[in-house]
Structures are given as structure tokens and as C-alpha cells.
Amino acid sequence: MHPSLRFALVPAALISTPVAGHAVVYLSIEQAQQAIFPGGKATPAPVKLTAEQRKAIEAMSDVRQRDDDVRAWRMTGGGWFIVDQVIGKHEFITMALGLTADGAVKGIEIMDYRETYGGEVRNPAWRAQFTGKTKAAPLKLDHDIKNISGATLSSRHIAEAVRRLLALHDIALK
Amino acid sequence: MNRRAVSFLVAVAIAASFCPSPSALADEHLFGWVRGAETLPAGHADAYQFITLRTGKREGVYNGWDFDTEVEYGITDKFQVGLSIEQHYFRIRGNEELDDLHQYRFGGIELSAKYRVLSPFKDTVGLAVRLEAGYLSHDDVAGLDQEETYFDPEIIVQKNFLDDTLTFHVNGGVQFAWGKKPAEEYDSELTLHAAMGVSYRFAPNWFIGLESHIRSEFPEFDFGHHEHTVVFAGPSLHYGAEKWWATASYGYQVWGEGNDEPNIGKTFAEEARHEFRLKVGFNF
Numbered sequence: 001m002h003p004s005l006r007f008a009l010v011p012a013a014l015i016s017t018p019v020a021g022h023a024v025v026y027l028s029i030e031q032a033q034q035a036i037f038p039g040g041k042a043t044p045a046p047v048k049l050t051a052e053q054r055k056a057i058e059a060m061s062d063v064r065q066r067d068d069d070v071r072a073w074r075m076t077g078g079g080w081f082i083v084d085q086v087i088g089k090h091e092f093i094t095m096a097l098g099l100t101a102d103g104a105v106k107g108i109e110i111m112d113y114r115e116t117y118g119g120e121v122r123n124p125a126w127r128a129q130f131t132g133k134t135k136a137a138p139l140k141l142d143h144d145i146k147n148i149s150g151a152t153l154s155s156r157h158i159a160e161a162v163r164r165l166l167a168l169h170d171i172a173l174k
Numbered sequence: 175m176n177r178r179a180v181s182f183l184v185a186v187a188i189a190a191s192f193c194p195s196p197s198a199l200a201d202e203h204l205f206g207w208v209r210g211a212e213t214l215p216a217g218h219a220d221a222y223q224f225i226t227l228r229t230g231k232r233e234g235v236y237n238g239w240d241f242d243t244e245v246e247y248g249i250t251d252k253f254q255v256g257l258s259i260e261q262h263y264f265r266i267r268g269n270e271e272l273d274d275l276h277q278y279r280f281g282g283i284e285l286s287a288k289y290r291v292l293s294p295f296k297d298t299v300g301l302a303v304r305l306e307a308g309y310l311s312h313d314d315v316a317g318l319d320q321e322e323t324y325f326d327p328e329i330i331v332q333k334n335f336l337d338d339t340l341t342f343h344v345n346g347g348v349q350f351a352w353g354k355k356p357a358e359e360y361d362s363e364l365t366l367h368a369a370m371g372v373s374y375r376f377a378p379n380w381f382i383g384l385e386s387h388i389r390s391e392f393p394e395f396d397f398g399h400h401e402h403t404v405v406f407a408g409p410s411l412h413y414g415a416e417k418w419w420a421t422a423s424y425g426y427q428v429w430g431e432g433n434d435e436p437n438i439g440k441t442f443a444e445e446a447r448h449e450f451r452l453k454v455g456f457n458f
Binding site: 001062064087089090091092114115116117141142149150151153156157 | 202214215216218236251293295296336338339375378379414415416417457
């Protein structure tokens with residue numbers, strides 16, 4: 001290498017200090033169930049959606065239903081617990097949604113999050129916005145859900161997932 | 175505006191209309207040459223290194239290396255500023271138009287500001303405006319001494335589809351430059367430039383894309399005085415992780431036309447046949 005070329009590469013070396021990246025798993029399925037339904041018991045109740053059900057969910061929520069397989073559990077007392085994945089900026093975000101027996105949001109938990117910005121989606125205050133929402137709620141950023149600056153994509157996709165899962169409950173779980 | 179300037183704008187419009195409908199991330203570069211409309215969140219910074227190789231003229235050996243080291247900082251969630259240092263390394267031999275050279279040259283310093291008007295993740299379409307200004311002490315063709323100052327306003331449009339996994343970007347700008355002598359025959363120059371690209375996230379962390387950029391130069395800010403126009407196109411591959419990202423891209427000169435150059439559908443006076451670019455960025 002020509003000596004002066006080495007000089008040109010000095011800035012590259014300076015900013016090339018490796019930065020460790022790692023997957024952060026905050027909650028297991030059992031921990032998420034207990035966080036939303038304290039003391040509740042869960043019975044697995046997986047669902048395979050039909051093509052018609054997927055279309056109906058998409059029509060009701062205006063959100064794409066990517067998977068046929070629904071990871072759902074029936075909770076004691078009649079509620080539902082659903083684990084879902086939404087598209088983050090780089091990777092999937094795994095979230096859990098708890099629904100009351102009458103189909104209102106009891107709570108959401110972010111089980112893992114691996115994006116550069118926007119870890120605030122795990123803040124209890126931001127997640128509490130969803131509590132009590134039903135299929136009639138808009139669940140749209142800057143309407144009934146506050147945006148998180150720097151994590152607009154994640155905030156919107158989580159809000160859309162809740163809207164979609166409320167529709168899914170109405171169509172496939174009731 | 176003369177026929178060539180009109181042709182440039184028409185070419186941009188046609189190319190844009192043919193690109194499939196299409197996210198950049200908080201100023202994470204999905205492409206080598208095309209920019210996205212996102213900005214850094216307030217209080218956050220990133221740093222990146224570009225390494226570009228421009229190679230291949232009509233004759234001889236031409237390798238022009240560009241090393242662009244840049245830091246950016248989010249002042250607000252919609253407004254970021256940047257500072258970059260540009261350096262070059264040239265290996266030129268056997269080209270009738272250029273002196274043989276095998277040497278490093280300091281390129282210059284550039285400042286930039288970018289304001290996001292609309293978010294591609296929230297609004298119907300993403301829109302940002304960007305202004306870059308700089309001082310360049312050596313030209314990037316043959317490393318000749320110069321005292322160039324320039325400013326370059328640019329508009330960035332971005333549209334996202336399929337849950338933000340398919341994104342389409344169009345950039346357009348005008349560069350006003352002074353002090354180009356003696357690297358160029360004229361002191362001042364206006365450059366119209368545009369770029370467009372489509373990117374798709376085909377797996378978690380991985381994005382593949384196609385991009386094109388076009389540039390047309392007019393000495394002395396005179397649309398009646400066309401110097402050259404060039405169009406590059408090629409693929410890009412991007413990997414984005416939580417704290418860092420990398421992008422590799424290639425551009426082939428698909429068409430070019432220059433004053434006083436043979437009419438062969440290529441221009442080599444200031445351009446090369448191939449452009450390779452590697453970017454590595456880190457988020458803070």
C-alpha cells in the first residue's frame with residue numbers, strides 16, 4: 001500500500017471500532033402472560049387462519065395479516081393471550097397482547113426489541129395507551145396513539161398490530 | 175433553458191416513472207448514491223466512512239479513490255447537521271488527457287443540513303430538504319489544485335410500501351460551484367443532479383436495491399453551454415444491525431455525452447466507466 005493511502009484510511013480506522021450488537025429478549029412467553037394476567041393460567045389454543053379469515057381481518061383492520069398461524073392461549077376468566085411479530089426497522093419485534101373476555105385490550109408487552117432507536121416502546125406509559133381499546137378504536141399514530149420520535153416505524157407497526165389482532169379476535173377467536 | 179437542460183429533466187421524470195413503486199431508516203444509507211428522507215432523532219449521532227473507487231477511462235489506467243468520513247448529529251427529530259472530510263488517492267497512467275499521478279490528495283471539507291418535512295413512516299410520502307456546502311482544495315478527477323467553494327440544495331422524496339419493506343426514493347438537486355480553475359477551463363459551474371432507487375428488505379437486516387444517478391454540468395451557470403451528462407445505474411446491497419450498518423453498491427456508466435468527446439454514448443473527460451462504493455456507518 002502506498003504510504004499516503006494509509007493516511008487516507010486513518011479516519012476509517014478511527015470510526016471502525018466494533019460495536020457489539022446483541023438480541024435483547026426482555027420477557028419469555030410465561031413472563032409476558034403473568035405480566036398481563038397476574039396469577040392467570042393459560043391453555044394453548046393455536047389457530048390456523050383460513051384464506052377467508054385473513055381477508056376479513058385485513059378488510060376490518062386495513063393491515064396485512066402475514067401469517068396463517070396464530071400463537072394464542074385461552075386464559076382463565078375468558079381472556080386471550082396472543083404472541084405476534086411485527087416488522088421493525090431491521091428485525092422483527094416480538095410482542096404479546098392480552099385481551100379481556102369481551103375483546104378489549106388488557107395490556108401489551110414488548111418481548112424483544114433489537115432496533116437502533118425507539119426502545120421507549122417498552123415504557124409502561126406508552127403501552128398504557130392501548131389499555132381498554134376495542135376493535136372500534138382508530139389505533140393510529142397522532143390520533144389516539146402518541147408517536148415515539150425516532151421510532152415512528154416501530155410505533156406505527158405496533159399500533160397496527162394491535163388493530164389487526166383485535167380484528168383477528170373478532171373473526172377467529174370469538 | 176436549452177434543449178439539453180430540458181432533456182435532463184425529462185430523463186429524470188421518465189426514469190422515475192419507470193421505477194417500481196417502493197424506507198430509509200434514520201439516515202441509514204440503503205444505497206450508494208441515493209438518499210432517504212429520514213433524519214436522526216434529537217441528541218443522537220452517527221458516523222460513517224465512504225470508500226469509492228472510480229475506475230476505467232477510454233485509455234490507460236485510471237483509479238480515483240474517494241474517502242469520505244462523515245459525522246452527523248440530530249439537533250431536533252426533524253433537523254440534523256453533518257460535517258465530512260474528503261480525501262482522494264489517484265493512480266493515473268497512460269491517459270492522454272491526464273498527467274500520470276500516483277498520489278494522495280486532500281479533497282476538502284463539507285457541511286450539510288437536512289430537514290425532514292414529512293415522515294415516510296407516518297405521512298403519505300416522505301419529504302426532506304438538504305443543503306450541502308463545501309470547500310474543495312483539489313479536484314476529484316486528476317487531483318489538481320483548486321479553490322472550489324460550492325453549495326448544493328437538494329430535495330429528497332421517499333415512498334414506502336409493504337409494511338415499509340419496499341421503498342422508493344427520488345432525489346434532485348442543483349449544485350452551484352465557483353473556483354474550479356485551473357482544474358477546469360471555467361471558474362464557475364452549475365450541476366443538475368438526480369438519483370433514484372428502489373430497495374427491498376428480503377430478510378431481517380438485509381436490503382437489496384437498484385439505483386441510478388444522473389448528472390449534467392453547465393459551465394458558467396449557462397444552460398446554453400453544456401459540458402457533459404452522465405447516467406450511472408447498478409445494484410446495491412445493505413446490511414443494517416442495531417448499532418452499525420454497511421452498504422455496497424456499484425454503478426456502471428450506462429450513458430454519457432460530453433463536449434469535444436467522441437460520440438460513443440459514454441463520457442470519460444470527468445467520469446469513469448465504473449463506480450464502486452462501500453459505506454460503513456455506526457449509530458450513537
